Amino acid sequence: MGPYRFDQLSPELQAIASDNFTFQNWAKTFRCSPELLFEPTTEEQVRQVILLAKSLNKPLKAFGCGHSPSDLACSPGFMMNIDKMNNLLAVDTKACRATVQAGMSLHKLHQVLRENGLALSNLGSISDQSIAGVMATATHGTGAEYGCLSTMIVDLTLITADGSILFCSPTENTDVFEAARCSLGALGIITRMTLQAEPDFKLEAIQKPYKFSDILNDWDAVIHSAQHARVWWYPHTDDCVVWRANRTTKEISRSGPSFLMERGYGFHAYQAMLNITRYSTYLIPYLTKLMFNTLHSQPVQVVDVSNKVFNFDCLFPQYVNEWAIDWKDAPDALRKLDKFIADNDLKVHFPVEIRFVDEDDVWLSPAYGRKTCYIGVIMYRPYGKPVPYKKYWKGYEDIMREYNGRPHWAKAHGQTRQDLEASYPKFDDFLRVRQQLDPQGMFLNDYLRRHVISSEKETARL
Template structure:
């Protein structure tokens, strides 16, 4: 890619731009080299960048922390980093709402809310994400009566190509609002959101070992036994961990972490043995047993601020895949996955994470119109080294498809337009709206062209395909 002549930019854009910036996602499974990379500090800056992109016929994408384990964030045209648009604009204590810029990280948002005695009603596991990215992909936490994080949004501001600045809510531009709450960056750039919060609260969490058959035989009761429930299954074993959390008025009892237990073993030794297993994959079942026995075989109980309980360390680089299926089909899908792994001699890393999310009416949300169970699989990339995963992924996705599954948009998957329009009732409405708001495809990128429009566009992967 040739060097861009920055002399053609006005003074402000010159100050906030770089050229030919190479960006990797967090896991380093995809990368991007943009012609121009911008770090705007205001909505006006973004408007200028959009006008420049239109004038030069370039595609444009807004990015946050680039945590998505796919090429969803990337563009071969212009990239806008939202990280400097991270301000809290307004806190309304009476309505318990907060208005923030879309580049604010969940970690910062949690801290700011805590200062005002507020908290989010539910959170995803990873806090190193921007609120704009979380909304754009319908990122979720767990709790059968709690929707994805986008359901907590009261209103948002969207900068579009054809309609300029749009303020959207349930009562204003309502169709755009329902589409924008999981818009994949295809409609424009979200610059500001207002979030419905609640009074700050403590969560009491209990993490208890259990057997897979027991959980599946009692799944409905377990799912409804606490406000927030998830469990992890360790492939090649019958071992699981159930995690339950409820709001509590008890005194705080923070979780005690140990360097030897949680860092030396839980991170460094874990990564080392997975690296060595690249040369002898038959050791993976033993590794899974070891990880469970040493780190998770004893109950854990703690009480802390909600955001400290919801979030946890996702360790190191990984390939991940996660689909949502109707909740009533969960136990059958998990049994099929276990059987398939055993039959096909797959060396599957631990854990398989199972979470539960309430239905919503967001057009492209995997939970549109139904309560869902998210089943997430993982293959770690120790020291950023590749591991075989494609056979595992293909078998897993086949099972998820057989149970009417919908993939998590931020994660790499193989569902394309011909299938998406069958599993999403509002898919065609979304495409029509996208064409209205972005008639020239200004905000499209390879991921969107590949998945939403059926074009043959490759993923830029820095490692060989395994």
């Protein structure tokens, strides 16, 4: 069957459809041109689109903010975005819970929670994403006693491939709930969620420079040195920065580099210098040292509302790769990564970002059943231009595999279904639920076939 045309749609669906949409992710590393884009405003419209896709045997993929650094959200068939379904539906201030439409952005969620005296207990580096999007990939922040964001889901509503509206919780449609807490978008369209929050709070974050070798030798103490601790290591050096944040009642304040230093120098000048290193890669270690000495070796202290402290400026487009390993293995893995970079004379960008996540029981969470250290590597793309990264990624992934690493689902990686089956105790349960809910594979795409469905070996390797 050929492409389905806009003028073949019913007037009701034409009102929420467009046929000239190109999807591109934030890092501009993946794009696709679906036949039709749908932007529903109601659950009934979501159902109608699903039933149309089913009748035409078309793939249908939801996307949120397009922040996944992979083709996880891409589809050549139909695509759907539920950003317009972004309302607060109910709030229980006593239980610190809010029910929201899943197209709401995290930015808006912070606002509506705060209006009700609530806040999320943990967050990743940004809040641009949709709630459905972050939950679909078990997006995480940092904090030894804090799970990934998917652990905050109390219940959810999923519209499946046959148009059924399923309410899922630990007591209703239990298996679907467990699978859908980190669904990869493979089970259907999630339209609502109830989230567990906590009373609104401020954080005090203190950021200080250290010697990385000292930090690796004192690992357990670092992990538990704050409610939320993270480490940025500057490859090619023994420098790192440890960021520690704790709940506080102190007044809002800030000390550290000026806005001009952070934006003018830390963003614009840095991007220009990185661009020069595209032609002279040997300069990268010198640039790393320069940026550390001039910007990151100064202590920084911030007190602010929690989401502002959790979030960071992630600068400009980038290639990223991030895997989760048992946090006790992280010092060995990081020493191996350092050696791999040196032995291969690679010139790589800072930082290597190291975060800690409590173990959980979300079937496809990379922190399932183990206290987790996420190790993230990055190669910036100054002005959106390409830089070599594949040899770095290959060495990094091989090291992560030695420690039974699990890749962040949102990020392009090289794990096959066999690797993932061996690593996730509940992987086959997830596949069973997916097969029951979507036997025709409406919600599958290339990413899911390559990494999750295909039983052919080596299809996914970098």
